[in-house]
Amino acid sequence: LGEMTAGVAHEVRNPLGIISSTAELLQERLARYEPKNRLAQIIVEESNRLNEKVTEFLDFARPRSPNLRPCDLEATLNRGLELLAPEIDRLGIKVTREYQLDGQALMVDQDLLYQAFLNILLNAIQAMPLGGHLTVSIKPGPQGQGGEIRFQDDGEGIEPEALNKILNPFFTTKEKGSGLGLPIVKSIIEAHQGSLEISSAPETGTTITITLPALAL
Missing domain, CATH: 1.10.287 (Helix Hairpins)
Structure with missing residues (x-):
């Protein structure tokens, strides 16, 4: 393929x-x-x-073969937020950062994770065209191993029927969307042996949680 x-x-x-x-x-x-x-x-x-x-x-x-290197997830996420800062400011979105790794590095492919974070951030911003609140948090994973990254917005939310299909390739509710943003995220996370969870409700917002294991070279 x-x-x-x-x-x-x-x-x-x-x-x-x-x-x-x-x-x-x-x-x-x-x-x-x-x-x-x-x-x-x-x-x-x-x-x-x-x-x-x-x-x-x-x-x-493209097949996913992560190039594992020590990576500061907080710095990687900040990079995405800085890139999108002009649009975040234009829409009047408030961003709260809750970082608990204290600069601890995880073995991941930084470029792939950056792409995944950026896709999620773009979705969150697009769900809040009239402004809103976005919380991004990073903390140690279960038993203190790996990491858990969470994106929570109070935007438009997703209908239950659409939520069941949201990770299907080419499914989209956007007029100009390709339906590949979240499937790409899912592919990247699975290549890191991690998990992706999405919860959402109309007019309530969406929460996306990524759990990454402690990988070794």
Whole structure:
């Protein structure tokens, strides 16, 4: 599946790159002669969006083989929050951080965990378009081993029927969603021999809990 997806992605991205670069040139020319014409800009935007979808398909199909290294989960989570800070501030979302690992490192693939955290944070932010409260917590796992990471928002929440399907590939309740964000998260966590739990209710919010074991090289 991974090889087939990579091949298809390559065949899509080649003409897509040509379309995008040509549209950018057209956009520059139209800006001089028809500044109100947004046709080229729309082509560029949709090309970029399609490229993002191709990237998501690749991420989902790619086999997960974590490159385990000592990682500060608190710093990794802070990195994601810093990246999204402008959107968090724009929406008026309050973020509470409850960190209890005190800088203790866990053996994980930092890049994969960062991707998983970012996907979850994006979902939480999108669930609070009118603002809200997001709590992110990290603490030692059961018997003090590994770690437990929890994301809790008071956003729109998820209907029970949708919650049962939320981890199915390509299932989405978003108009422009690919339905791969949480399945990718699930794949990453399972590659670390961890677990992912999601609880949610409409108008109440969503809580996502990740439990990671203490892995060794």
